[in-house]
Amino acid sequence: MSFSRCVRTRTSNLHPFRALSTTAHRPQSSIPYTPTCPAPTCPCASTPPDLDIDRKTPLLNTMASYTEQVLICTGKEDWSSRIEDEQSSAGAFVRGLRAEIGKGGKGFDPFNNVLITAASFPASPTPNSTTALLFPSFKRIPRIPHNAVSSFASAYLKPRALHPAHAALSPAQKARLLRDASLAATLPPPEDITRITVLICGHGGRDKRCGVLGPMLQSAFRQEFARRGVDAQVGLISHVGGHKYAGNVIIYVPPALREHRLELKPRARLFGRG
Structure with a gap:
C-alpha cells in the first residue's frame, strides 16, 4: 500500500501545518506537494458516498x-x-x-x-x-x-x-x-519519541465525517505498518485541517529515521482531502 497514492498530500521541509479559515493573500509556497492523487496500487477501503468533502479546491497554500x-x-x-x-x-x-x-x-x-x-x-x-x-x-x-x-x-x-x-x-x-x-x-x-507517529483527525464530536473516516484510516495504517514491519504509533486526534476536508493525517518522522528506507525525510507530512 502506498499512502501517498491513496490520498492527496502536502509536505513541509521545515514545519508541520494547520489550516486557517482563509487563504486570501497568502504568499505562494515552495512546499513539495502532489497535485493529483495517483491511482492506488492496493485495495483501499471504500468510503461512504454521501460524505460532503471538497475535492476540487487546490490544497496547496491552505495551511499556515x-x-x-x-x-x-x-x-x-x-x-x-x-x-x-x-x-x-x-x-x-x-x-x-x-x-x-x-x-x-x-x-x-x-x-x-x-x-x-x-x-x-x-x-x-x-x-x-x-x-x-x-x-x-x-x-x-x-x-x-x-x-x-x-x-x-x-x-x-x-x-x-x-x-x-x-x-x-x-x-x-x-x-x-x-x-x-x-x-x-x-x-x-x-x-x-523515536517511533514514527501518525495522527488522524477522528473528531466526530466536531465533524461527523472525521468520526467516520478517522477510524477507517487508523485501521488501514495499522494493518499496513504491521504488514511492512514498521514500528509506528497511530492515534486519533481532535480536529485539524479546517472543515472542507476530513480525516486529515499528519505523519511525524523522528530525526533518526529521516534517512530511513521509507524516504520520509521531512519532519512531518500532512495528508488531506478525505
Whole structure:
C-alpha cells in the first residue's frame, strides 16, 4: 500500500501545518506537494458516498505554519466539539494551557503559534496529571502535574527569542513571553519519541465525517505498518485541517529515521482531502 497514492498530500521541509479559515493573500509556497492523487496500487477501503468533502479546491497554500503541536494524551477517541469543554482531567489541562498561551492568555504571543490537540494515546495513570507529546520536538513529557501547567508552557512552548515586533515591550513583558528552559527541571524528565507517529483527525464530536473516516484510516495504517514491519504509533486526534476536508493525517518522522528506507525525510507530512 502506498499512502501517498491513496490520498492527496502536502509536505513541509521545515514545519508541520494547520489550516486557517482563509487563504486570501497568502504568499505562494515552495512546499513539495502532489497535485493529483495517483491511482492506488492496493485495495483501499471504500468510503461512504454521501460524505460532503471538497475535492476540487487546490490544497496547496491552505495551511499556515505553527511552532509546536502539543498532543494531550486522553485515552479517548472522541471529544466535545471544543476540547477545552471536556469535563475530564485532560480538559482541565487544556483549559489551563490556553489560559497560559492561548489567545487572551497572559503569555499569548501571536508570533508563536502553538497548536493544542487532544489525542487518543493513553492518558496519565497518575491523578491530576497529564501526559503530553511535543512535535516537532519529538518529546514525551509524562505525568505533568496540573498545578505545573505554567511551568510546562514556559519550559517547552514559549519562544526562545521574540519577534522584532515585540521590541517596544518592557523587560517584564518580554520575560512573560520568553521560554525559561530551567523550569524543565521542575517537571518529570522528558523522553525522546523515536517511533514514527501518525495522527488522524477522528473528531466526530466536531465533524461527523472525521468520526467516520478517522477510524477507517487508523485501521488501514495499522494493518499496513504491521504488514511492512514498521514500528509506528497511530492515534486519533481532535480536529485539524479546517472543515472542507476530513480525516486529515499528519505523519511525524523522528530525526533518526529521516534517512530511513521509507524516504520520509521531512519532519512531518500532512495528508488531506478525505
